[in-house]
Amino acid sequence: MNLLLGTIQLSIKSLWLHPLRSLLTVLGIFIGVASVIWLLAISKGIGDEAVRQVESLGADTIMIRTVKPPSEKLSSTGLTPYGLMRDEYDMLVATVPTIKSALPIREMRRQFQFKDRKLDGRLVGCTPEYAEVTHLDLAAGHFITDTENSALDTHCVLAAKVAEKLFPYEDPLGQRIYLPENKNYYLVVGVLKPKGSTAAIGGSMAAQDFSYDVYIPIKTLQNRIGDTVMSIRPGSREGEVIELNQITLRVFDVANVKQTAELVKAALNSHDRMEDIAVVVPLELLEQVRTTQWMFWIFTVMIASISLLVGGIGIMNIMLATVTERTREIGIRRALGAKRFHIITQFLAETSVLSLAGGITGILFGLLCGPTVNLARLIANTFWTDQMKELPQVVQTLQPSIVPESIVGAFAVSIIVGLIFGIYPAIRAAKMSPIEALRHE
């Protein structure tokens, strides 16, 4: 006990003889350990967000999207209808037994107006289940009901941003919003809470944004607006004829998801299509995200290992220099009764103190990852507001999440690095004969 304490005390004293040198050595390990924790925390933060987005699509769902077919497939004159048909919806519901519920969706870009306030957003025709499947929470009023759908009511539910922009002062409930393109009025019956975006689906890279949505019963949409949508831009008229933009299926058991997806694909592709649908299976997306996350982790660990290796070599370098420089001291200690074992212990204690100091401070700095990122973002938002807005959403919302294993691992590795890279200098020190060591100048 005396020997152990004494050895540690001694190593601190010896390291203190060259404070700057010791500090720089510690820095190597510090950077290694801190970077492991930071990189893993950030990659976990990004990965978790991706997983959360995909999961919010629902692991038990299958989405079939209408996509615009390649232009050569569309006739050059007149409008060709494409995409999912209502008949196909009925067919799926009737024939695929594993389907628990099916959700038809029709959506389009529209302008919404209240008094003189205008807003571009997405008009979504849907059924009542839509709210549950896409995890929409009501702030006030109610979501579309079956009665409203069957009665072709001109009712609508506003997403949070739409309500905020069109009704900055008024209570939206009971008001009517106007769709200038269709010259229709819709009565606001519900307002939603703000919602985070979900993973991109259907080939688009951007995450789905639900903030600028207005929901109306799908039958009302079919009745009032129809399948043909014309958008008039300066110099050109574009149009599309689509019955349904999306069908979201839910299966009874997650285990049946892939099987059902195959069945659905086969059913939909039984007749000649023109590449106008895409089947998205969030479960598969989730697996992809996980794989990507794993690869990123391996990459991170590799980088971190390299920096720890560099730190370790730094320690070895310093210890070798120290051994040479302190040959005389080693000789004195040997002459006064130190065994080889004592000398090895002494130098190993010194490397351990160095790598422990680096490890502990590295962990402390690693734990500051979250607050530091938030602070940096706050500063960036304050001084470079515009530039920050252009950055990808992940950067703007990134929440690093510390991986506990990374702390334990980094700490263990820093000790092991210290011991491994310290053992050679220590053995070299102990091997010297006392007399030769004493003669050393």
Added chain:
Amino acid sequence: MLEIKQDATNFACRVVDLKKEYVLKSETVRALRGVSFDVPEGDYVAIMGPSGSGKSTLLNMLGCLDQPTSGSLWLGGDDVATMNDNQLATIRSQRIGFVFQSYNLIQQLTVVENIQVPLFYQGRSLTREQNKRTVELAKMVGLGQRLDHRPTQLSGGQQQRVAIARSLVNNPYFILADEPTGNLDSRTSEEILQLFERLNVEGKTIILVTHEDEVSKRAKRVVRLKDGRLQWDKTNTQEVRDAAAQYAIDNMPVEV
């Protein structure tokens, strides 16, 4: 603790036909070619001889720093010539006191800590008596006021006195000193020699290597080596010793 067996005559050490050869690439250096002598307890031996005659080699052997090529070296009933590295280290920490020409204190330790180094390597926690004894030793060599000083804060003579205190801390068979006054001026050398004399009077066995006749005359006995062999071994009479001591005092440079 090492078992201490002492025969009737109480020898601090007995050297029997000790040989040491250094095998180099081109040649074999025969540093000691068979040296025998006994050192009774309480003796004060000066080892002399020309440079390269094997004085330091002999002293290193006595101090268990090195193993002889052949021959025996009896310390307290054990033949250390047959011991391995670890056993030698144990003896060094328990029963050897070394004083070097260049003091050889450890820079990062204080006076007290330096004195305690041999105890540290005995592996047991320091007892209160040992701590007390360390301080007493420091006081005895006149450094009672400088217990917490570091070697760099001390003069050469003071450092050598710390080294002497250190050599006494483990109650050694003998104090081995290799040219202990070699780096000191005559006044400081005299202080060190007086300290040795006092220790010898108190019963400590002292073996020192020196080049100076004046220093050797202060010892009870002079052993002279030449080419790795014992040339002669003679005893200084009390008169010679007293005269040498008086001479040193008379010729002390006057302080300016």
